[in-house]
Amino acid sequence: MPKPKIEIELELRQTIRKIQQSIKQAMLRDRHGFRQKIRRIENGLKKGSRRELANLEQLNKNIATSVAKREYRADNLPKVWFPASLPVVEQREKIAGLIRENQVIVLCGETGSGKTTQLPKICLELGRGVDGLIGMTQPRRIAARSIAQFIASDLEKVSSAKTGSTVGFKMRFADQTRDDTFIKVMTDGILLAEIQGDRYLNQYDTLIIDEAHERSLNIDFLLGYIKRILPSRPDLKLIISSATLDTEKFSKHFNNAPIIEISGRTYPVELRYRSLLIKPTGNDPVEVDSISREKDLEEGVSDAVSELFSVKQPGDILVFLPGEREIRETADFLRKQNLPGTDILPLFARLSSADQDKIFNPGNSRRIVLATNVA
Numbered sequence: 001m002p003k004p005k006i007e008i009e010l011e012l013r014q015t016i017r018k019i020q021q022s023i024k025q026a027m028l029r030d031r032h033g034f035r036q037k038i039r040r041i042e043n044g045l046k047k048g049s050r051r052e053l054a055n056l057e058q059l060n061k062n063i064a065t066s067v068a069k070r071e072y073r074a075d076n077l078p079k080v081w082f083p084a085s086l087p088v089v090e091q092r093e094k095i096a097g098l099i100r101e102n103q104v105i106v107l108c109g110e111t112g113s114g115k116t117t118q119l120p121k122i123c124l125e126l127g128r129g130v131d132g133l134i135g136m137t138q139p140r141r142i143a144a145r146s147i148a149q150f151i152a153s154d155l156e157k158v159s160s161a162k163t164g165s166t167v168g169f170k171m172r173f174a175d176q177t178r179d180d181t182f183i184k185v186m187t188d189g190i191l192l193a194e195i196q197g198d199r200y201l202n203q204y205d206t207l208i209i210d211e212a213h214e215r216s217l218n219i220d221f222l223l224g225y226i227k228r229i230l231p232s233r234p235d236l237k238l239i240i241s242s243a244t245l246d247t248e249k250f251s252k253h254f255n256n257a258p259i260i261e262i263s264g265r266t267y268p269v270e271l272r273y274r275s276l277l278i279k280p281t282g283n284d285p286v287e288v289d290s291i292s293r294e295k296d297l298e299e300g301v302s303d304a305v306s307e308l309f310s311v312k313q314p315g316d317i318l319v320f321l322p323g324e325r326e327i328r329e330t331a332d333f334l335r336k337q338n339l340p341g342t343d344i345l346p347l348f349a350r351l352s353s354a355d356q357d358k359i360f361n362p363g364n365s366r367r368i369v370l371a372t373n374v375a
Contacts, residue, residue, distance in 0.1 A: 012045060012056075019060055026066035028132035028235065029203040034063055069179070074130045078159040078166055078182060080121040086114030088262050095260060096122055103230060104238045104257040108247040110264025115241050116210055117151055120167075120183045123206050128237065129182040132205035137188040137222070139211050140374055141171040141349065142356050148176070148185040149360075174353070188218040192225075200229050206237045212250060213242040227254060274307075276300045297326060298333035305334065305368060316367040318375060324348045327370045334368060347371035 016038065023034045037059050044052035082089040088109060098105045099122070109115030116136075123134045138144040148169035155161035163169070168177030170186040177184050188209070195201065207226065212219055226238060240250045240257075251257045276295045295303070301319055308317055321327050327346045334344050343365045345358055349372065359369055369375065 015056065015060075016042065019056075019063060022063050022067060025070060026063055027070050028205055029198070030063075030066040032200065032202055034059065034066075070130060073180075073182070074127075076180070077127065077130060078124060078155050078161050080125050080155065081158045082118060082121065083114075085265075086118060087112075087265060088114040088118045091260065091262060092118075092122055095119075096126055098258050098260060099123065099126060099128075099237055099239065102258055103234065103236070104240070104254040106240045106242065106247045106250045106254070106257050106259045107262065108242050108244070108259060109262040111243055112265035112267075113262040115262060116147060117154065119208055119210075119239060119241060120151060120185075121155070123208075123237075123239075124182065128206040130205070131235065132203055133181060134183045134206040134208070135191065135201075135204045136183065136185045136208040136210055137191050137219075138185060139188060139214050139216060139219070141174075141187055142347075142374055144169050144171050144185045144187050145174075145353065145356075146360060148183070151183060151185070188216065188222055192218050192222055195225060200233055201226070201236070202233075205235060206239070208239045208241060210241045211243065212240045213244040213246050215246075223250070223253065230254075272307075274300070274304060297321070298330045301330050301370075302334060302337060305339070309339070314366075316362070316369060318369045318371060320375065321370055321372065323372060324350060327372070330370055334370075339368075341365050343367045345369045347375055349374050 019038060020035075023031050023038075026034060037055070041052045041056050041059065044055075082092060084090075088095070095105075095107065107115060107119070120134050120136055123129060128134055136147070138147060148167050149163045152161050152163040152167035155166060159166070161167055164176040165178050165180055167183045167185070168175075168181040170177055170184060170190050172187070172190070191201075191207075194203075201207070209219065209222060209226075212223070223240070230236065230238065238254070240247075240254070242250065247259045247261075251259050276297075276299075301321075304319075305317060319330070321330060327348055331344050331346050341364075343363070345367055347356060347359055347369055359367070
């Protein structure tokens, strides 16, 4: 004997109610789509469409898959450890407490504080990265890739983390992320582009906007847009990380978000000023300026390198140059000097990833890195 219509309707309501509850346990990126589908199914059922029963069954399976994925992530959350020597680690508990209690925090960390490499790990320790990704933005591609590799190698000491899986990176022409990625390091331009297909950034449960003090157009657009979606995303945590004292502006923009300041580590620096001007060596009573000339940039760099070599102190040499052309010309000039036991390594944004990675792999030779400000 077939069930009465009212009994069927009651069963359907109970099924829909259970499905709505189970959506809360699904991955963040799936929840919005699931809720939209269930509204369409409910409207279809009210109109008497029996086809929606099959759609309801399929939706239930999809939700179960998403819930299982979230449970897997929770069970496989990477273990973390923190090097005690970094200033940011000394205030780890305070930072974790602020993240736990606030939707937005502003962190001012001086250079060398460890904020970039340790903030994603603090978020992992809090259980972030389970419902969605922990996303961190960097202004430069080389930084995004190298930071992802560093965090992965750091986590690998206590877990099975790998670059491209547990910790991934994404930039133009390169996407090293997977379904089992917890931390995603990307350029700010990539996050901005993702808004077109993910309007509420539902794939993330935590966002870290690093180097926010650079105030590029990308960063300013991101901060403006994220502020607008935060009321619709109460589950999203935002950490704004800056290396300068612009933090008051960031805090005010986000309704007086709490600020925490971290001191940095400094190392002794010796300053030596060298002029490019070549003065005459003779004793002729001539005006110096009439026969003086300026060294070429390559000559100046070569003389500075020779001086550093004469000190006989170990260590590589980093030379900042204006652009790619100057780097190539200086590299050619130095190679002609046939410096013993020395590698000349250029570094600029258009260089291939393989060539850029050479600076992170020290060998037995002394290295001279010729770089733009990408370093």
